[in-house]
Structure formats: structure tokens, C-alpha cells
Amino acid sequence: MVQFNLPKNSKILPGQYFKDKTGSSNLKIVHIYRWNPEKNENPREDTFEVDMDTCGNKVLDILNKIKNEIDSSLTYRRSCAHGVCGSCAMNVDGVNTLSCLKSHKDINGDLRIYPLPHLKVIKDLVADLNTLYKQYESIEPWLKIKKLKSQKNEINQPKESRDKLDGLYECIMCACCSTSCPSYWWSGEKYLGPAVLLQAYRWISDSRDEEKKERLKMVADKLKLYRCHTIMNCTSSCPKGLNPAKAIGSIKKMLATS
């Protein structure tokens, strides 16, 4: 049975309030989800007043400023800060996105930051993505060619075939889409989710791959694939502007017509 409420130990309690000490008049109020594994307490929502005169526009800039100047215990994943690595995926203002690409100027009023939804929290904004990585592994995301060892030359691909991978190969597996999907929330252990299905479709569409049929057969499952009901939260959250809903639709269509 689907549980719509949060479990008892996950209810969010009011947290600390960090008042501005700079005396700036250009303040942004930022609410951030906090949970410390070393304390046996419920998660809480801390509030920070951030001086925007000395801070960059992106949400990641704000998080870095808080970590550097206000509370060094704030924990979150980040690496490239340019929307390429996919580490800083989180829920900003109710929608999943990469905090390094999202400008606070697009958000009216207070800024609210939570970890990616419906995952086990490891600490603060860091959530456990192990299930998703295992699912990614299960679709065998590599080129499958029978005579790979005897293959001496590069495998040529006509331009038209290569074009079919546009809109798919750009995916950086940040998990924004999968964790925005209600179907993935309710059956994330079995349903592969938009990110992994987009990847599955990327290999199904690759003209060089020789196991298209086997790949299609692998995902053709009531739970793995057909839990997608075209809610489209995935497409509206993708920070790279890709369309996982369309990729899933294309797999369904391929299965229906093959």
C-alpha cells in the first residue's frame, strides 16, 4: 500500500534561525532541510538570512556562502558548478533541479531547499541514490557487439544514426527526473524510473548496438516500464531540457509495433 505521509522519524520539525550579522539590507531568507545522522533526532528546517550583496545568483552560490560563512556543518553534494556533473541535484522551490543552474532571482519570496524527494537521507541535502545506480547497472549501459574482440577498426556510424542519440546522450544522471516522478516514489524498487529508462532508450536507439531486441525484452515489464502514466514531472524538472517522458513513450511504441 502506498504511504502518502512521511514516516514518524521523517517529520520535519522547526529548526534554528541564523540571523544576519552583516547588517545588509539585501537579504534572502533561505530555509534548508537538515538532518544529522549522529544525533538521534527528527529532521529539521533551518532558516538562514543571507546577504545577497556579496553572493552570486545561483542557489549553489548561496549554499556555498552559508557553508563558508554561517554554518560549516551544512552538507550537500557539488562538484563542477556548471551543470555538467549532476552532483548538486536537489529540490529547490518545490521542483527538482541542479542548484548550480538555478538562479534565486527566478524564485519569488523565501527560498526553500530540500533533498531529492522520497529517498533515504544520508545527511542534510545528501540522499541515497544506490537503488537508482543498481537499476542503471541492470540495463547494461554499454555497447554490445558480438565480435568486439575481432573488431580492429572504429565502428562507423552514419550521421542520421548519430542524430538519433541527440536529446539522449546529454543526460548526466543527476536523478532530478526520477525523484520527481510519483510513480517512482510509490514503486521505486521495481519501476526503473525516467532517468534509467531514458538511458535504456539511448542504448536501444544506438545503431551500433546489436542487442536491441534483448534490451527491449528486458524493459518490457509491467512494473519496470509500464508504471509510467505520463505524469510528465520528469520532463518539466529536467535541468538539461531533455524529455524522458518522450523516451519512455518511444520505448512503449517500439514494443507495441515490433
Add this chain to the structure above:
Amino acid sequence: MSDSKNPLSPHLQIYRWQISSLLSITHRITGILNLFGLIFISAWICSAGIGENLFEYFSILLKTFFGKFILIGFTWSMSYHLLSGIRHFFWDLGYGYEIKTANFSGIIVVISSFVMTIILWLIGKGLI
């Protein structure tokens, strides 16, 4: 890492509703309402076969505000589910996955569902 002491991050509680997700949940809800609506209509028809008194009782019930609300609501629910279902067929054929297109088709479905309800009732009342 994911032992039970780790909390679950908030989901429904914090996720912002999108046009697409609202329309999707409405499709489901109307689907369930249609089931009850059909049971109700079937009971009405059956009552005619069981006895005059029972049918009379149903007819009085349907003429009340509550009865009319149920009938008009059921017509809308049927219209919405039907039109939204057609939208799903287009997706199954591979069209209309862009967010702009999907939002547009969704709004068309909502407006048409009300128009369809009005037209069906006008036809039913013999006004068209």
C-alpha cells in the same frame, strides 16, 4: 547506508504541482468516480425492473439538488475521462510530449470537458 533510522526525504509534501501532474491525477480520480457513477446508473435502471415504487423513489431522488449534482458531476467526469483518454492515445502514437504541447492539450481537455457536459445536457433536455 539506507538503514531504517535514516529519514525519508519529503515528497508529496513539498513537490510543486505542475499542470501535467494535476491533469494526470484528475484522470485517475474521474476514472474511479466513473465506476461509482456507472454503478449508480445501473442501479437506477435495475430499479425499473424490480418495482414501480423503487423506480419512483429513485426518480424523486434524482430530481433533488443532490441528485442533479450527481448526474451532472457524472457527465463531467465521463467527459473528462474520455477526452483525457484521447490525449493518452495521442501520446501512445508518439505525439505531444513537449511540455508546451502537453500543457496546451491538457487545457483544451479541461475546457472541452465542460463544454461537452453542457452540450450533452442541452441535448438531453431537448434544447438542441
